Amino acid sequence: MIEGQLQLTLGNFDLDSGPFAFETQGNTVLFGRSGSGKSTLLRALTGLDTRTRGTLRFQGECWQDGRWGLPTPRRDIGFVFQDAALFPHLSVRGNLHYALHRAPPQAFDALAHMAQRVGIGHLLDQAVTTLSGGERQRVAIARALLSQPRLLCMDEPLAALDWRAKAELLALIDTLAQESGVPILYITHAPIEVERLASRVLFMEAGRIERVESLREALSRPDSPLFAEEGPVTVLYGQLGTKNGDGLTPFGNELVRLWLAGDSAGKPSTRLRVLARDVAVALHEQQDLSILNQLPVTIVSLHPDATGRVSVACRLADGATLLAEITRYSCNKLRLAPGMHAFALIKSVALLE
Numbered sequence: 001m002i003e004g005q006l007q008l009t010l011g012n013f014d015l016d017s018g019p020f021a022f023e024t025q026g027n028t029v030l031f032g033r034s035g036s037g038k039s040t041l042l043r044a045l046t047g048l049d050t051r052t053r054g055t056l057r058f059q060g061e062c063w064q065d066g067r068w069g070l071p072t073p074r075r076d077i078g079f080v081f082q083d084a085a086l087f088p089h090l091s092v093r094g095n096l097h098y099a100l101h102r103a104p105p106q107a108f109d110a111l112a113h114m115a116q117r118v119g120i121g122h123l124l125d126q127a128v129t130t131l132s133g134g135e136r137q138r139v140a141i142a143r144a145l146l147s148q149p150r151l152l153c154m155d156e157p158l159a160a161l162d163w164r165a166k167a168e169l170l171a172l173i174d175t176l177a178q179e180s181g182v183p184i185l186y187i188t189h190a191p192i193e194v195e196r197l198a199s200r201v202l203f204m205e206a207g208r209i210e211r212v213e214s215l216r217e218a219l220s221r222p223d224s225p226l227f228a229e230e231g232p233v234t235v236l237y238g239q240l241g242t243k244n245g246d247g248l249t250p251f252g253n254e255l256v257r258l259w260l261a262g263d264s265a266g267k268p269s270t271r272l273r274v275l276a277r278d279v280a281v282a283l284h285e286q287q288d289l290s291i292l293n294q295l296p297v298t299i300v301s302l303h304p305d306a307t308g309r310v311s312v313a314c315r316l317a318d319g320a321t322l323l324a325e326i327t328r329y330s331c332n333k334l335r336l337a338p339g340m341h342a343f344a345l346i347k348s349v350a351l352l353e
Helices: 038-046 092-099 105-117 133-146 163-180 191-197 215-220 328-334
Strands: 002-010 013-016 020-022 027-031 053-058 061-066 077-080 151-155 184-188 200-205 208-214 233-237 248-252 257-261 271-275 279-282 293-304 309-315 321-327 341-346
Touching: 002 038, 002 061, 013 038, 020 200, 020 208, 027 038, 027 191, 038 053, 038 151, 038 184, 077 133, 092 105, 092 133, 105 133, 133 163, 163 184, 163 191, 184 191, 191 215, 191 233, 191 271, 200 215, 208 215, 215 233, 215 321, 233 321, 257 293, 279 321, 293 321, 293 328, 309 328, 321 328
Parallel strands: 027 184, 027 200, 077 151, 151 184
Antiparallel strands: 002 013, 002 020, 002 053, 053 061, 200 208, 233 271, 248 257, 279 341, 293 309, 293 341, 309 321
């Protein structure tokens, strides 16, 4: 558990978090627009700025009490920044060795294994100045984990990377978090990174924590800040099955199953992204239709907006919420109302790789 209330003034910007408390297990994503105070809050949480005031406890240990703050090195925090912050005069191996200065002696045996695990084993003797952006961030992640931190903080680590490198590193970060058990605080303003990684979301606005929600809660309300770019989104959880003879791969669980076209082999994702605009609603199951996925749902709530569209919150058989976006005309024509049984027709899905 992380709990407290922090204040920090940087120039004309005031951070006043308000009281907060959230579990540390899994990935906590700090989300907000540029200038909302995400990085400032991270500096306050980690003790990087000694002007921080307030209270902070991490897993029962006092990290901040008024003007007094536990020095950052004693908090055992690993850091990964947007620019990787590697030592340019050292090789990859040298940068990793640096992380072991504070680690237990047995950690030295872990260097080669960690390098292989993050995909940089063949780069150990290479100068970091010759690496690509994605490779540099892999070194930074390996270095942070080798220090055996109690908490790993990542400040927009993928912002400078192309889409392919982002997808690869998102999957790696999620896998490493599960394998190591190290809680992560992850800063981003990209909703798709939240959807891929988050266990919970800490929403920030104007230097204040507006709310802390599980990812499922954050995606179940049509006014979520995560929907500002592409409209309402649903993230469904499940497992990939084996491709059948028709080239379709099942995804889901015992109660909810979708079929994916294309090559999904070897993809580790357990999350599926569905845009609400790609979901239609029908009162009955449709026949002779090219849409593969038609799921029985119960209408939970209707949320009209000023543009003439309606977000329809639907409950699936496993209790998860699926959002559909339809016109107000269609909503009225179908006479949709909470409690009605219907079918959600999902036109397109994407694995969060």
